[in-house]
Amino acid sequence: MKNYVWLLVGVSLLLFMAACGNSDQEVIGAENGEWEPQEVIEIVAPAGAGGGYDTTARMAVQAFAEEGIIEQSMGVVNKVGGGGAVGWAYVADQDCSPYHMFVTSPPFLLVPLNGQSQYGYEEFTPIANIIADYPAFAVAADAKWDNLNELFDDMKADPSSVTVVGTSSPGSMDHIAFAMVAKAAGVDITKIKYVSAQDNAGLTQVLNGSADVFSTGVAETVEQVKAGNLKVLGVTSEERLEGETLEDFPTVAEQDIDASIINWRGFFGPPNMPKEAQEYYEEKFKELSESDAFADIRNRFGWGEMYMDSEETKQYLDEQHAEFKVILEELGLAK
Structure with a gap:
């Protein structure tokens, strides 16, 4: 019986090694001892078209091609659902x-935690992080608040009197970004009224008066501010x-609120991605980050430059994971 058990273990190990063996063979067999992709590269966007x-x-793929950084064909596939979890599960199967x-951001930490x-x-x-995006808090153009301190004064008196709306589910980015800033301002975040749309x-709800504050990405506010529909409080x-x-949007910090939150966006490979492939993509994303084409893209969308290599990305996520766990526990949303 004992020998039979060991036989099963051995077979399982061989099957696992064989499953990864095809990728390893492609890496080892590359010309000049350096791996280069020989097949179409698939990047998963774990949400619908048009989002962050x-x-x-798609902008990364465009710049890779325009700058000749990666010559192999690349495609973007949308996997919608679960706040990103459907896309992560798909890549985990690869x-x-x-x-x-796949490309991801702080919900990559928040969704599993909740x-x-x-x-x-x-x-x-981890392959590389390439940009920093920033949460923004906006209200209707005719709202009574002109800055965050006026808003938070009302919320300190009665947190539930203000409805905050965001696209993400409770416990994910739009909710947590607002909660972290509100906490730093002295609001009881356990009583914040947050709704997901x-x-x-969410924009519609703020404009028709059924919600008060729109917690979103800064890029999502620009055109509405230009049109005179919204004003950004921070x-x-x-x-x-x-x-x-x-340049007209005030920061949280200049309103004497000690909170700085980055909606980073980075790229990750599946479990056990061959090291040679990881290193190849890491270097290519560095070239992308330093390219003129991607600098223009960052300027267009209001993104900040934030390249981190694989090791720096891993360390950063370890730190942010611990920080998010604390606030989710305070909100009663950690699992």
Whole structure:
């Protein structure tokens, strides 16, 4: 019986090694001893078309091609659902593949922490972080508040008197970004009234008066501010952003609120991505970050430059994971 058990273990190990063996053979067999992709590279945007993930992935693919950084064909595939969890599960199934990756951001940490995904960040292969985006808090143009301190004074008196709306689910980015800033301002965050709205309904709710504050990405506010529909009370960047309209948005810090939140966006490979492939993509994303084409893209969308290599990305996520766990526990949303 004991020999039979060991036989099963041995067979399982051989099957696992064989499953990853095809990718390893491709890596070892590359010309000049350096791996280069020989097949179409698939980047998963774990959300619908037009959102932050989709835009980041498609702009990266565009710049890779325009600058000749990666000559192999690249495609973007949208996997919608679960706050990103559907996309992560899909890439997790591509174990060992050097041809799959996904773009993600802080919900990659938040969603597993609040129990909505079985996949934690530790299970995937960090490649590189490339941009910093920033949360923004906006209200209708005719709202009574002209800055965050006026808003938070009302919320300190009665937190539930203000309805905050965001696209993400409770316990994910739009909710947590607002809660972290409100906490730093002295608001009882356990009593904040946060509602989730999909398909841009959050903007509609603020404009029709059914919600008071729109917690979103800064890029989602610019055109509405230009049109005279919204005013931005604060953004979480350490300094004012550059660019028309963006430069007019006050930061949280300049309103004496000690909170700085980055909605980073980075790329990850599946579990057990071959090291040679990881290193190849890491270097290519560095070239992308330093390119003129991607600098223009960052300026267009109000993104900050934030390249981190795989090791720096892993360390940063470890730190942010611990920080998010604390605030989710305070909100009673940690699982």
